[in-house]
Amino acid sequence: MEITDRERALLGRTFLDFQATEDFLECPVILERAQGVCYWDRDGKRYLDAIGGIFVASLGHGHPRVMAAMRAQMERMTFAPPLHSISDVTLDFVERLGQVAPAGLGYVKPFSGGSEAVESSLKFARQYFKQTGRPHKYKVISRYLAYHGATFGGMAASGNGPRKTKFEPQMSGFLKVFTPNHYRDRFATWDEANRFAAQTVEDVILHEDPETVAAVIVEPVGNTGGIITPTVEYFRMLREICTRYDVLLIFDEVITGFGKTGAMFAAQTLGVTPDIICAGKGIASGAMPLGAMIARTDMAEAFAGGGGRNFAHGHTFAGHPLACAAGLAVVNEIVEQGLCARAVEIGELLRGRLRALARFGIVREIRGRGLLLGVEFCAPYQELGKAMKRAALENGLILRVDPGWFAVAPPLITTDEQLHEMCDLIEKSVQDALTRTA
Ligand SMILES: Cc1ncc(COP(=O)(O)O)c(C=O)c1O
Known part of the structure; x- marks a missing residue:
């Protein structure tokens, strides 16, 4: 997304967690709205949240029951x-x-x-x-x-x-x-x-x-x-x-x-x-x-x-x-809602889709429990994550990516269809990252 002069100046007056502003500015994201498993940036572009923000949005964003409880408490x-x-x-x-x-x-x-x-x-x-x-x-x-x-x-x-x-x-x-x-x-x-x-x-x-x-x-x-x-x-x-x-x-x-x-x-x-x-x-x-x-x-x-x-x-x-x-x-x-059992169910689906990444020849190991899974890249792809993080953002996907591995932990309320869409975007981002680093 294009950053305005005002935003650039303001970014210089604050800091982002554990990252240099210059790195952030290579592929900046300024978010405006969130609902369920999606975010939208201030240009209206949608991002699927495959990591619950950062392992946070267990029920997704703006869950009606949570909002209602907070509204009632706010009045009291x-x-x-x-x-x-x-x-x-x-x-x-x-x-x-x-x-x-x-x-x-x-x-x-x-x-x-x-x-x-x-x-x-x-x-x-x-x-x-x-x-x-x-x-x-x-x-x-x-x-x-x-x-x-x-x-x-x-x-x-x-x-x-x-x-x-x-x-x-x-x-x-x-x-x-x-x-x-x-x-x-x-x-x-x-x-x-x-x-x-x-x-x-x-x-x-x-x-x-x-x-x-x-x-x-x-x-x-x-x-x-x-x-x-x-x-x-x-x-x-x-x-x-x-x-x-x-x-x-x-x-x-x-x-x-x-x-x-x-x-x-x-x-x-x-x-x-x-x-x-x-x-x-x-x-x-x-x-x-x-x-x-x-x-x-x-x-x-x-x-x-x-x-x-x-x-x-x-x-x-x-x-x-x-x-x-x-x-x-x-x-x-x-x-x-039995969401712990749902995490196991949808986690199996996710594990299956992550296993399919083996066809790219990049996977050393898939680890994790339930709906908290990670993929470690094998040699010589230990640095693939850098390109993948950027590709994912461009493809409208929020993931936790380190150079040598990436993690997926979507909200517990993610539907099968949403999970497949996330996994399609993961595959596309891997493909894009491989093309860029070839
Ligand atoms: C395992 C673990 N413990 C503690 C923390 C610190 O939590 P917070 O960032 O909410 O202070 C984190 C944050 O990422 C974490 O992953």
């Missing part, structure tokens, strides 16, 4: 004083999230996004051990290639060098292990690579002294590394290791939560219950900024008892009534 109250009160709808949301979370996880605090949820869970873990007689447990183990947020704690737990080194020194007490993908070419089977990767977590805990380790934080499906999808056994091993050394297992489900993997939370598809879940993105379908920390119900006891004991944490907009009204509508819609 849009803010409650956090040091004096909590809103009724926030309590309703706390109750509902506790009902749909894995059994035993019922201590819920809504926040305004994923980074806040992660940051809070890290602080919660440290304070929990201080108040339960093990004050030296503070270290956090996470994985290279992970992304846990842009704030200092989330960034320290993240494992992406270029996004971190500019802000060094990082917070202390954050240790890293590799994901199973790092070892996949060194073992005969994927299962063995997973076992080895899980074992490294125990090795690190033992070498650091278990009395100093508070938590292990992992994404059930890791986005930034390229939809990294460890085995179920890997997560079961992590659970056993964490239990053995009294280390909290935190699942960062900011991307995997709210239906995409075939259950409300990926933890439920794995049959592994962490001690804390961090949620965000799809929780309110993008209608309002919302996230949540969902911890083991019994952990609340460490913060109860009066005498000034509390979780020394909060954010002005945490539990915002309008956001909670939107979140409540999203969760109820997912449950009542």
